[in-house]
Amino acid sequence: MTQPLLEISGLKTHFGVGGTTIRAVDGVDLVVNPGETVCLVGESGCGKSMMARSILRIVPPPGQVTAGQINLHRQSGKVVDLAALDPKGAEIRSIRGREVAMIFQEPMTALGPVQTIGSQITDAIQLHLKVSRKEARNQAIEVLTRVGMPRPEQRLEAYPFQLSGGMRQRAMIALALSCQPRLLIADEPTTALDVTTQAVILDLIRDLQAEMGMAVLFITHDLGVVAEIADSVAVMYLGRVVERAAVDDIFHNARHPYTRGLLRSIPRLGIRVGEELDTIEGMVPNPFNRPSGCSFHPRCVEMIPGRCDRVDPSRTRLPDGTEVRCLLHEPHRQETAPAGALQ
Amino acid sequence: MLAFMLRRFIYMVVTLFLVSILSFAIIQLPPGDYLSSMVAGMSAEGQQVDQQFINAMRDRYGLGDPVYVQYWKWISGIVLRGDFGQSFEWNRPVSSLIYERMGLTLLLSVATLFFIWAVAFPIGIYSAIRKNSFGAHLATLVGFIGLAIPNFLIALVFMYLSFRYFGQSVGGLFSPQYENASWSLAKVGDLIAHMWIPIIVLGTAGTATLIRIMRANLLDELNKPYVTTARAMGHPEHVVLLKYPVRVALNPFVSTVGWVLPGLVSGATITAIVLNLPMSGPMLLRSLLTQDMYLAGSFILLLSTLTVIGTLISDILLAWLDPRIRYS
Numbered sequence: 001m002t003q004p005l006l007e008i009s010g011l012k013t014h015f016g017v018g019g020t021t022i023r024a025v026d027g028v029d030l031v032v033n034p035g036e037t038v039c040l041v042g043e044s045g046c047g048k049s050m051m052a053r054s055i056l057r058i059v060p061p062p063g064q065v066t067a068g069q070i071n072l073h074r075q076s077g078k079v080v081d082l083a084a085l086d087p088k089g090a091e092i093r094s095i096r097g098r099e100v101a102m103i104f105q106e107p108m109t110a111l112g113p114v115q116t117i118g119s120q121i122t123d124a125i126q127l128h129l130k131v132s133r134k135e136a137r138n139q140a141i142e143v144l145t146r147v148g149m150p151r152p153e154q155r156l157e158a159y160p161f162q163l164s165g166g167m168r169q170r171a172m173i174a175l176a177l178s179c180q181p182r183l184l185i186a187d188e189p190t191t192a193l194d195v196t197t198q199a200v201i202l203d204l205i206r207d208l209q210a211e212m213g214m215a216v217l218f219i220t221h222d223l224g225v226v227a228e229i230a231d232s233v234a235v236m237y238l239g240r241v242v243e244r245a246a247v248d249d250i251f252h253n254a255r256h257p258y259t260r261g262l263l264r265s266i267p268r269l270g271i272r273v274g275e276e277l278d279t280i281e282g283m284v285p286n287p288f289n290r291p292s293g294c295s296f297h298p299r300c301v302e303m304i305p306g307r308c309d310r311v312d313p314s315r316t317r318l319p320d321g322t323e324v325r326c327l328l329h330e331p332h333r334q335e336t337a338p339a340g341a342l343q
Numbered sequence: 344m345l346a347f348m349l350r351r352f353i354y355m356v357v358t359l360f361l362v363s364i365l366s367f368a369i370i371q372l373p374p375g376d377y378l379s380s381m382v383a384g385m386s387a388e389g390q391q392v393d394q395q396f397i398n399a400m401r402d403r404y405g406l407g408d409p410v411y412v413q414y415w416k417w418i419s420g421i422v423l424r425g426d427f428g429q430s431f432e433w434n435r436p437v438s439s440l441i442y443e444r445m446g447l448t449l450l451l452s453v454a455t456l457f458f459i460w461a462v463a464f465p466i467g468i469y470s471a472i473r474k475n476s477f478g479a480h481l482a483t484l485v486g487f488i489g490l491a492i493p494n495f496l497i498a499l500v501f502m503y504l505s506f507r508y509f510g511q512s513v514g515g516l517f518s519p520q521y522e523n524a525s526w527s528l529a530k531v532g533d534l535i536a537h538m539w540i541p542i543i544v545l546g547t548a549g550t551a552t553l554i555r556i557m558r559a560n561l562l563d564e565l566n567k568p569y570v571t572t573a574r575a576m577g578h579p580e581h582v583v584l585l586k587y588p589v590r591v592a593l594n595p596f597v598s599t600v601g602w603v604l605p606g607l608v609s610g611a612t613i614t615a616i617v618l619n620l621p622m623s624g625p626m627l628l629r630s631l632l633t634q635d636m637y638l639a640g641s642f643i644l645l646l647s648t649l650t651v652i653g654t655l656i657s658d659i660l661l662a663w664l665d666p667r668i669r670y671s
Contacts, residue, residue, distance in 0.1 A: 058574050060566070088580055096577035104575075110568040112587045114665055123586075124576045159666045175576065 003073055005183055005215050006032040006055070006100075011068035011083065013047075013054045022287045024050040024063065026239035029315060029323075032183065037209065037216045039226045039247075041262070042236035043284055048219045049105075051236070052185045055217075056096055057087040075099060075182065098128040101181035105188040107168035111160040117144075117171045118156030121178050128179045140178065146211075147174045148204060166197035170204070177208060184209070185217045190225065202229060223266055227251060235259050238285065238295045245322035255324045257302045294327065302328060344662065344669065351658055355651045359644075362651075366643040367414050370636045376406050377431040377634045417637065421644075428637030432630070437641045440626070445645065447516060448622045455542050456600070459549045464596070467557025468589060471565065486551035495617045498544045502618065505540060516541075516620060541618055545611050553599060560595055564588035590664075597661055601654035 013025035025047045032038050040048050053059045055070055070082040072095065085092040104110040112120055121143065122136040131139070137156070144152035147170045160168055169189060176184060186205065190198040206229055209216050218229060226233055230247040235256065243256040254260045264278035282299040285291055291298050297308035304327060313325045375383075378400055382392050401407045405416055420426040427437035470479035489497075516537045521530045564570065565588050573583045612624030623642060630638040662669045 053571075056575050058571055060571075093577045093579060096575055098577060102572075102575045104568055104572060106568050110572045112569045112573065112590075113667065114590050115586075116666075123578070127577060159670070161667055162670065172572075175572070 003034075004031045005034045005036075005073055006030075006217075007069070007071045008055070009069050009071075011051065011054060011070060012066045013050050013059055013063055014066045015063045017062060020288060023239050023290070024287070025054055027068070028236070028239070028241050030234055030241060030244070032215050032217055034182065034215055035209075035213050036231045037206075037218060037229050039230035039233045040217060040219045040236060041221060041223065041226055041233060043221060045284055045287075046236045047239040048221075048236055049187055051239075052102065052187050052217065052219055055082060055185060056100060056102060057082060057085060057092050058096075059087075072100065072183075094128075097124055097176075097181070098179045099181055100183045100185065101176035101179070102185040102187065103169075103172055103176045103189045105191050107165055107172050107192060108160075110172055111168060111175070113160060116157050116159055117163075117174075118158075121156075121171075121175050124175060124178050140174075143174045143178050144171070146208065147171075147177070148200075149174065165193055166200065169193060169197075169201055173201070173204065173208075177212070180212060181214060183215045183217065185219070187219045188221070189218075191220075191222075198225075205229070223262065235262070238287070238290065240295070240325065241323075242296065242326065243322065243324045245320075245324075249320065249322050253320075253322075255318065255322055255329055256326050257300045257328070258296050261299075261301070294325075304328075347662055347669070348659060351655055355655055358651055359648060362647040363418055363640075363644050364414065366647065367417065367636075367640050368410070370631075370634075370640050370643075371410055371413075373634065375634065377636060378406055380634055381431075417640065421641070427641040430630070430635055430638040432633050432635045432638070437638050440638065441623070441641060441645065444621055444623045444626060447620075448624075451516075451538065451541055451545070451620070451622065454538060455546045455549070458542050458546045459553055460596075462546070463550045463553035463557060467554045467596075468561060468584070470554065471558045471561035472584065474562065482554060486554050489547035490551040492547075494544050494548065494611070494614045497547060498540070498614050498617045501540045501544060541611075541614065541620055544614055544618070553596065556595055556599065557592060560592035561588055564591050594661060594665055597664060598657045600660070601650070601657040 008028055008030040011025055011028045011030075012023065015022040015024055028047075028051055030038070030040075030051075040051070042048050050059060050063065054065050057065065059065065065083050068083055072080050072082055074080055074095070080091065080095070082092065082095070111117070118137065118140055121140040122133065125131065125136040125139050126133065129136070129139075140156060141152045144155060149155050149167065149170050155163075155167075155171070160171070163171060169192075173189070184205075189205070190201050193201060202225060205216065205218075208214075216229075218225070220226060226247065230250075232244065232246050233250045234241045235243045235250070235258065237258050243250070243254070243259045245253075245255075250259060251263065254263055258280070261278075261280040265280060267277055280299055281301075285295065285298065291309070293307075293309040293311055294300070294313050297303045300308065303309075308327055311327060313327045313330060315323055315325055316329050316331070317323050318329065378397065382397060385392050405413055408416075417428055420428060425438065427441065429435070430437050430440055433440055466482050470482045473479050516534055517530070518533050518537070521533045524530055567588065570583060570588050573587045574580075578586070611620075611622060612628055614620070615622040615624045623646075627639065627642040627646075629635075630642065
């Protein structure tokens, strides 16, 4: 395997409110290889977005990256730990938009409302690529063409409120791709769009990725999207990655009870009327009041009484490369685990 | 944009026409007229008033005519000949009385408006981005004090300070030796030296209001996703702020011109009396008390014109600033 593009280890992003601390991201480990699509999945509030924002160091205050490393292999060959940079400093700014770019969830509000699409894109190009205004304009037209914006020259002069949701998201993607980043972070880019537009945007991201050879970190809670685009998958629960595996292993050989619960709760074709959909019991715990031991144990159907509520599982690497945080899979537990638990 | 401006201009003319009718009617509302209050005044002083004299006066000023004829005489004079009529009390053309005061009133108002903007803009931005800092709280405190203390009181304090510590002549816009002198560089300098007190006094409340408006607007905008986008694209922090959220937060800031300008012209009456400023406010007040109707009516018409022009300017500025207004 080649050198990874991004290596995150033990990343913690905490929000100190008054005397208490919300641990939004609490020890995440993740690797993104060049050209690869990694999907980050999990329920609302599990820390996916904050984890993505931590990479670019744009966590809103009072949030702070408090521990861990985010090693980015820069184009120059240099390795930088983004977690150690000053979030307002010049170095992180030279990475934002240039090497790591981000697409946001809300195309309605993620673009400046009183500037034209063109001015926002050319501003970014001129900031990073040091080209003339005219050249920046040409590149902006080119990137708008690339994201499938009809009549790109005219759209350059359009304001975001003049575009439909799908077109805005294309403009947003064009902005993110304007400086040819090597890593694109997409934070639920299709959630706010209707299903047809969703499919178009997904295809677009996939095509552009193949064309430009960039890596994509795709954040979503939609497992259908995951099946369609992911190379590998990381499942997050309460600020931690609980399972990380190749996409086929996730769908066919999920190890963590939480992942299996998520998969069971997908509505299937052929479900009978009146038949209930499987759900994961209970609610995501209040982040102020995190359960002891494994934070998933109160909702886990395979909970081992007396162990899961006391011992915090560590990261276990299985022979096929899957990494999982679960006592069922820790080596000294494996032989005594209940027979049904490993299927 | 041109069609927008034209449409606004037509609205403006219609509004002014309605205002002129309304202001004329309101002035006529109290019983009696200038002549009857003059006669009452003279009788009170024990003078004999000849009925023939009264009738002659009534004829001369057209006071016996029906209201709509009086209105027509007045408004047609203004529109067709620029003649605002004759002031009863001063026995001079209204236009010369008004122009005398309007120039300085406008100068002072515009200077105050720029003062308000220049102070409120940076402080407003500062107190939004450093929301809970000592400086922001200090700005809030000073702003609220400025808002809460009546202008005339601040005026008195400033008059005391300038007299006690700077040895300046107090009140008015000129030192005595320049009062009736013709315009020269020295007189302009003297004017500037006198202007700072009224500017600060008149501007304090407006500044405080605008600081709060700017702060609140910007706080709303600062957490919008597009600010995060700009930051995520690698723009330096000052560009992220000034180019994106501040641009949007400017809208209500600009739309305040509409009411700040006429507010300064008409609302400064008490301050103008205390500071003995040759502004329009005291004269309007006096003309209303004596039912000097052509003077009062013309004043009100001019103030309304200023209000409408202020609104027009702010509308045009807004449309220029915000494409969402321009295109819908």
